[in-house]
Amino acid sequence: xxxxxxxxxxxxxxYITCPVSQFYSSMVALTTLLILAAVPxxxxxxxxxxxxxxxxxxxPCALTCVGVSRWDDVDNKWKTSxxxxxxxxxxxxxxxxxxxxxxxxxxxxxxxxxxxxxSVTAYFHKSKSTVRIYSVENTSADKMKMDECNVNWSAFxxxx
Numbered sequence: 641x642x643x644x645x646x647x648x649x650x651x652x653x654x655y656i657t658c659p660v661s662q663f664y665s666s667m668v669a670l671t672t673l674l675i676l677a678a679v680p681x682x683x684x685x686x687x688x689x690x691x692x693x694x695x696x697x698x699x700p701c702a703l704t705c706v707g708v709s710r711w712d713d714v715d716n717k718w719k720t721s722x723x724x725x726x727x728x729x730x731x732x733x734x735x736x737x738x739x740x741x742x743x744x745x746x747x748x749x750x751x752x753x754x755x756x757x758x759s760v761t762a763y764f765h766k767s768k769s770t771v772r773i774y775s776v777e778n779t780s781a782d783k784m785k786m787d788e789c790n791v792n793w794s795a796f797x798x799x800x
Contacts, residue, residue, distance in 0.1 A: 689795055692765060695741030697788070697798030705737035711751070711784060718784040726778030728758075734795050735769035743797025745771050754787035770799075786794040 686702040709716060721727040732743070745765060748755035754766045758777040765771050773791065775784075 648756065650705060657775075660770075667713060674788070681720055688795065688798070691797060692742040695798060697740065701740075701798045701800035702796075703739070703799045704794065704796055705734065705739075705743075706792075707732075707734070707793045709733070710736055711788045711790050711794065714778050718781040720781045721739070721774060724774060727774050728779055729763070729772060729774045729782045730791070732771040732773060732793055733769070734771060734793070737795055737797070738799050739768045739795070739797040740800060741798055742766055742768055743795040745793060745795045747773060747791050747793040749789045751790065753786050754789065757787055757789035760791060771795075 667715050674701040685699075688696075688705055709730065711718065715728075716731045716733060718728050719732050721729050732745075732747070734743070737743070741791070742765065743760055745762055747762070749760055751757050758775040758779045761776055763772045763774050771793070
């Protein structure tokens with residue numbers, strides 16, 4: 641009799657489980673469709689209140705562009721400043737963003753090797769394609785290279 645109960649028990653479980661799993665699969669599919677339909681409605685908006693050259697483009701042309709200027713970038717190396725004693729500088733290429741006016745640019749330094757890299761600031765930023773940055777603290781180009789200090793940057797502007 642225990643063999644019969646086991647056989648009927650297995651059939652009963654298959655009978656109960658099958659509709660439950662079909663219901664679950666249908667709910668997952670329906671939820672996925674609803675999420676995909678709602679994604680365009682959840683789009684973010686970038687609002688630029690002002691920028692360095694006071695250009696105000698159309699709202700759909702507002703753009704956020706981000707990147708990393710790496711410590712070992714061959715074209716834009718850390719260099720010792722001749723203008724400011726004890727400071728280093730490098731240029732950040734933002735030409736790939738295709739800004740039509742001078743964007744607002746923010747930047748931070750970061751390293752996977754060193755605990756802290758010196759902070760940086762933009763120097764007389766008036767270009768759509770390049771930003772020159774200088775260290776705030778005194779340091780050397782060799783130290784920035786040894787510590788592998790990258791610059792993480794964000795630029796906010798208009799591309800039309």
